[in-house]
Amino acid sequence: MSLVDTSSIDCVHQRLDRLSSKRKLDDYSPTDDDFTDLVSVRMRKDEPNAVHSSSNATQSAVVQARVPDVRSLSCNAFARGESSRSVSRLQFFVRMISEGNTLVVQANSEDTVRSLHERIQVITGIPVIEQRLIYRGKQLQWEQSLADCSIQNDAGLQLVGRMRSTEHPQAWQAIDDMVSSICRLLRGERPAPMKCVKAQLGEFLKMTPRNDSESAASHLQIFMSSSAPAALVMLYMSPIKGNKECADDSIRYFLNSSRSVLPKPIHTHCAPIVLEFCKLLSRTVHEDPLYLSCRSTLGSLVETIGVARGSKFSETPKALIALQEIFPFVNELANRLSKDLVSSMDSTISMGPLLSDVRDFTAFLIPLRTAILEQVGLQGPIAMPIQKGSYNHPRYGEEEIEFLHVLYTDLLRKMDQCLEKMEGCLPLKGIGEGETSRSGWSQYLAILKELNSISKLYLGAEEHFWTILRLRKTSVCALIIKYAKRTEDNRWLLEHKDVTDFESRRHLTMMMFPEVKEExxxxxxxxxxxxxxxxxxxxxxxxxxxxxxxxxxxxxxxxxxxxxxxxxxxxxxxxxxxxxxxxxxxxxxxxxxxxxxxxxxxxxxxxxxxxxxxxxxxxxxxxxxxxxxxxxxxxxxxxxxxxxTNVSLEDIRDADPGLYNSCKQVLEMDAEFLDSDGLGLTFVREVEELGSMKVVELCPGGKSIVVNSRNREEYVNLLIRNRFVTSISxxxxxxxxxxxxxxxxxxxxxxxxxxxxxxxxxxxxHGSESAISVEDWKAHTDYNGYKETDPQIFWFWKIVGAMSAEQRKVLLFFWTSVKYLPVEGFGGLASRLYIYKSTESHDRLPSSHTCFYRFCFPSYPSMAVMQDRLNIITQEHVGCSFGTW
CATH class of the missing domain: 3.90.1750.10 (Hect, E3 ligase catalytic domains)
Incomplete structure (x- = not known):
């Protein structure tokens, strides 16, 4: 029976669907071979109106047709209309990248390319000498006519121009060359080896400023403005042989470079580009390894941004990624985890939540939780359901808070069911056995950690969370022992000892030590x-x-x-x-x-x-x-x-029984008698130091403060503190x-x-406080040279059984250098014990190899002889250091 209230789950799912539909990734599906259609569908919602003039341009300009956004590519656009060598009127749509405006340019088919350049100069101010017109990946020559270039009406031309004040001109050139190469590959052409896409991308990244964050940001913006992400994704989806591999290699190169090649201060500026890759890939190749790599990289970048910017993640004037843009990923990952948790409960299915999904879920949650905490502020945990108008915010508010609560409720319900299912499996086998069928449990602990973090946001949720874990204590402890790692922060578990047992607490605290190395x-x-x-x-x-x-x-x-x-x-x-x-x-x-x-x-x-x-x-x-x-x-x-932790009266019972009893009498004494100063006590304590008595005041002026019924508790507390804290601090x-x-x-x-x-x-x-069990000892001992049925083995265990508790400890110490067994008994030792048959004469004493838990003795002729030899080595002064390596 699940411990999570499921009465409103259906309603919750409906609300989640409505909310996630608002947050979903831009709806586009590039299944066409027409690259222009791919981009224009995505950007249609903010297509600007065409204009015929522009203010002073200071950046590169792109002249292109039918492409309604700076991220669109004209090189793969199809010309519309009839092709004709006769003089005809043509129209071009010119997109100004720096200002988001579209220019309309008209010309005759017999006009030269140079005349078109001159007309563009009049409109944009870009000198003719600094202009290049690109059509279908090829640069147009000045002396050619538009008809010679096979340009048709509404054709897509691209103007790459660089003015003297333009930043990063070489970066623009590098990306333009890369996009041109991609266009050729999409048409089935093979660019020269030296102009491969990955090499051109590498050339662009090498140009990225290392020491100026703002300059690096404008440099990387060129990558977005030139539609390079869309071009690479189109190449990835191309059916032409070799294109998919080329794009995959290039995009992964960018992902790796964003984390390993570029300096850390520049990493965050790569986030919008990686986000663009995720958006472009998500609808068409959602389960594709490349999409998963992009999503994971974005998660690590978003996590870094969240930590670096703290609560100001989405409030910076130039926020790199809007908070709302991470909601689709949180929703996607939460749904995947929810489904995988259900599958992990099926004994016939070994798979459960994936490490990569849990890791990404954690990364995307960081800025989300941070933003909600900032919004709530000092108001404390959020009461659900929210009263409308409680959390108004220009960027985020009630929907985000409800969104996360819905995900939390669903995942906690599933985790409760999983832990309940585990309890039924654990008694059958130890958690270390049957690993194939239990591999689905490996991410349970990590998911619980995230749910614990979310629970702190909502009123009553944290108490409910820990109530569930207390009732599923058996499963939680098993998960800790098997899956808690030394490299993880386990404080969230260490702070709640009531959901753990001795073995799990020991496991968690032992991981605070370095791992013992044998080298x-x-x-x-x-x-x-x-x-x-x-x-x-x-x-x-x-x-x-x-x-x-x-x-x-x-x-x-x-x-x-x-x-x-x-x-x-x-x-x-x-x-x-x-x-x-x-x-x-x-x-x-x-x-x-x-x-x-x-x-x-x-x-x-x-x-x-x-x-x-x-x-x-x-x-x-x-x-x-x-x-x-x-x-x-x-x-x-x-x-x-x-x-x-503070020391109380009950804590000193064993350390100083006399003081404990005296303090109890003072606290329980008749108030009237105490107030009459019948004991003559003041706030002082007598201390013996180097053979003489010394009076120590328990507080300033303690000699003159008489102990009475009103201050006796303070007196006892100060006395205990001085005796057991101050004196040994x-x-x-x-x-x-x-x-x-x-x-x-x-x-x-x-x-x-x-x-x-x-x-x-x-x-x-200390180890086990129980007397050494001969049966347990015997059950964990193997033989070499002897058989269990040999008379010498029978005599040996009979002699050990008749030994005193101290003699057994000495024998065990001689054998293993262990005098106090672990709390688990012999089963808690590093290995089993061994009795070896030695070839020495009967007059020799037993020997041991303590490192390997080996005890060696010759084939004694009688039980009396064996007992005589064992009596010698079980003497305290002999048993120590008698063994050998």
Whole structure:
């Protein structure tokens, strides 16, 4: 049953259809071979009236017939009327590009081309010497008559003229040459190899000014004014062999150049050209790969414009793309996603939403959301349905707001159905299995992220969105574990821990660390003397550049042959035990839970104590990054400070039971007795420092402020703050900085800890708190040289089953360098465990290869002999560092 209200879906779709019809791309379908007809249909709505004169022209002029827009091409127009060598009256329509006017020029068929040039000079002011008349791709010679040139009545001529004040004359020439080449190709002619379309386009782009944005914009406008996009699209649709490939290659060259060759400040000026390609291609070749490439490029450009211009995207005086022009793409992509979501629910269809569609949908939504947010301003989320007249705006308003809400409602309903369908599939198989049938799920998380962003715009929508995700928690967590990527911004999920579980939260936070690399050249090498473990580890870690620790670690103990991951795991365990050893005065163990620690306020007895806290932060972060359980957990007061959260009375229960009980008594004490100053309390705290007692005021003048029933809550809060925040603020700050050094891009450590529950961090740092299960151990062990039915294997598991919990930990540590299992048990280890049969004599002790989780022992003759050997290696002082690589 869908959780989204579907009662008004049909009505919503009708409104969407009406709205999208207003926003649809210009309706033209260039299926004719007549290129003029193709263009004129699109531009008929704003065809200007012909005029017979013009003001002073400062740009290029084009003389052409039957072509009602600057983007039209006359070179492929068909002449109308009877052809005759007799003297006849001809009429020409002259289009002035710079001013949008059309001139009408009349002449006799026997008039020379030169005389026509002279008449044009009188009208436009363009000197004859700077004029060229083009007819069907060929330049007309001065001495020819119009009849010699086979010019008929209403023929389409093109005048390319350059006045002295014209900008970018070489660019005009380059594009004119390219268009002429296209015209020849459309007629079946083959231009010279040196004049190929792509080369001419490249020549034009090389001329683009790099350091002047305004000049670059006027340069690129030439591409539009000369109808180059329309010419290339016509070439793409041409049935003549080779033309489609030529156009495809040229258009893709422009798309790539707009992002990779031209400087970033110039990229946005390419957007109108790419938009023109999309419009021209969309009606005829909608599913064509070239259209999809153009749409994707436009999306990336629009996304950049939206970010660069912010809320002023559509309000700039010379807006590159009107906001309304992106609506057809948003509508198109939303409809595609909606259909693909439906298909992904069909178990017989593996396909679902495409990555390219989701990526483009995201890009086009950015300026749309930004514009709506600007319109709404400080009014807050929008209540739907909108009361008419609430959002009047000259460029956008109620229709745009309703348009996006309709898309959001439809997609959220479909996503709810998809997540519900997932829940029925997950119990049957793990999400990692059956990938072919589940590939349709891959874009669900990205679509949910966009829907979350849209939900913030509408009143009640965000709460409804997260209600759905909470009820579909199983599916959401499965998507996170499988499809959340390190390169993505996952904060929208991290901020809502109630829709995630431990595994998904662990996955999201672990992606805040760099990916551990195995390449030897990138490893940070350490050679440490066991007798100087803490001091030498400090030098290797605290003094290292943080970047050098991101690649990985290579660990070796002096005078020992063993190296590799097993030794590294052992080092992590040993160095953490040393850091949190109370004798080193860095951390204090909680009286009620000796596993838990928080910074020691008296750590300043060591002059390097703050540097050691930075070192400790790095070590803990590295242990998490390398997925090593070190058997240490933080007390709540320490965890909350790392997360940037206030510490309350209930939070100090384990850290200082005595203070907790005293504060509870003060808060619950009879008000009359407290007001009588029966306790004699003031706003001070006594602190032991270097063997002597010191009085610390909790606030200015605290010695003279008596605690009473009215201020006792303030007193308790200040007391807790001084004891657990102020007194260790420097230590916490340095630990946090050390931890942040290891995170990717030096992210604030607060985000990491805010994304977890304290119990999550316990499981990640300490591991499983359950006793080691022999059955689980046995189920995850394979054999080499032995068979499961051999007596030695039977004896081995019987002996392990009779061991104490601590002996099993030591044996496991000897075998794997793992003393604390992951919360998943043996199934959470990097690989299965192995028992190898060694060829050594019976008097030898077992050995191990901790890197590969291998435990080796010879074929002992009796269970008593085996138990004697195992008893030796399960002694704490022997079990450590007895293995080999």
């Amino acid at each position: 030897y050249e990138e490893l940070h090498e350490m050679l440490i003397d066991r007798s100087q473990l803490l001091a030498e580890s400090f030098e290797y870690i605290a003094r290292a550049d943080p970047e050098s620790l991101h690649g990985g670690l290579f660990m070796e103990f002096k005078n020992e042959e063993a190296t590799g991951p097993g030794v590294l795991r052992e080092w992590f365990f040993l160095v953490c035990q040393a850091i949190f050893n109370p004798q080193n005065a860095l951390f204090v163990a909680c009286p009620n839970d000796r596993r838990r620690f928080y910074p020691n306020p008296a750590s300043k007895v060591d002059p390097l104590h703050l540097e050691y806290f930075s070192f400790s932060g790095r070590v803990i972060a590295l242990a998490l990054m390398h997925k090593v359980q070190v058997g240490i957990v933080f007390d709540r007061v320490f965890f909350l400070q790392l997360a940037g 420097e230590q916490v700050s340095h630990f946090a900085q050390g931890f942040a050094d290891i995170l990717s891009n030096s992210r604030p450590q607060k985000v990491f800890f805010q994304s977890l529950e304290l119990e999550d961090l316990d499981w990640m740092l």
